[in-house]
Amino acid sequence: MKKMMLGFATLIMAVVMISCNKVPQLAIDNATAAVEALKTVEADRYLASEFTAINDSLTTVMAAIEAEKTGAKNFKPLTEKLEWIATTAETMKADAETRKAEVRTEVENVLAGLTTMVGQEKDLLGKVNINNRNRTAIETIQNEITVLESAVSEVNTLVSNGDYLTALEKVNVAQIKATSIHNDLMAFAPAN
Numbered sequence: 001m002k003k004m005m006l007g008f009a010t011l012i013m014a015v016v017m018i019s020c021n022k023v024p025q026l027a028i029d030n031a032t033a034a035v036e037a038l039k040t041v042e043a044d045r046y047l048a049s050e051f052t053a054i055n056d057s058l059t060t061v062m063a064a065i066e067a068e069k070t071g072a073k074n075f076k077p078l079t080e081k082l083e084w085i086a087t088t089a090e091t092m093k094a095d096a097e098t099r100k101a102e103v104r105t106e107v108e109n110v111l112a113g114l115t116t117m118v119g120q121e122k123d124l125l126g127k128v129n130i131n132n133r134n135r136t137a138i139e140t141i142q143n144e145i146t147v148l149e150s151a152v153s154e155v156n157t158l159v160s161n162g163d164y165l166t167a168l169e170k171v172n173v174a175q176i177k178a179t180s181i182h183n184d185l186m187a188f189a190p191a192n
Helices: 004-020 024-041 046-068 076-127 135-160 164-187
Strands: none
Touching: 004 046, 024 076, 046 076, 076 135, 076 164, 135 164
16 A cells, blocks of 8 residues: 555656646747747748748747647757747848848849940930831830830839839849840941
8 A cells, every 4th residue: 555655656746747847938939039020021031941941940849849748848959949949030130131131232233234224225216217117116115115114113112112022023024125125226226
């Protein structure tokens, strides 16, 4: 009977000791807040693969915590992982801001070149002798230049709104189109 009571007391002590390990709520909150803060600096757009990796890590740790709640309740390795996630997220925040600035500079540089090219195309278009054979082609080129001017305006709006990735995509497409138009115009330009 004494052995049974001693065994029962040992079991109760073991349950009490195991249940003393609490879920690392502070670490969970810190890691979750750090990952959410990444979204505010648009790391999910400017560092998409890195953001996905850290978000997946957080999801995995959270699932492991849920599984551990019913098991041995050893949260130490998971707490360390949560701390790593929070620290890494802080570093990524700075990296996202840096990448955003790089994209903005790239957009501004390409946009400056595009604006110059559109101006040159308009000047070149004014020098073209329009006749019945080239009228349709020249009108098409004029329309394409108008579309390019709209694209420049749209890119400027996107830059003003801070949407640099979308602006970069649009300005690169417009740059390719402007080069194509320029080459087409050269076929009609009078020789100097």
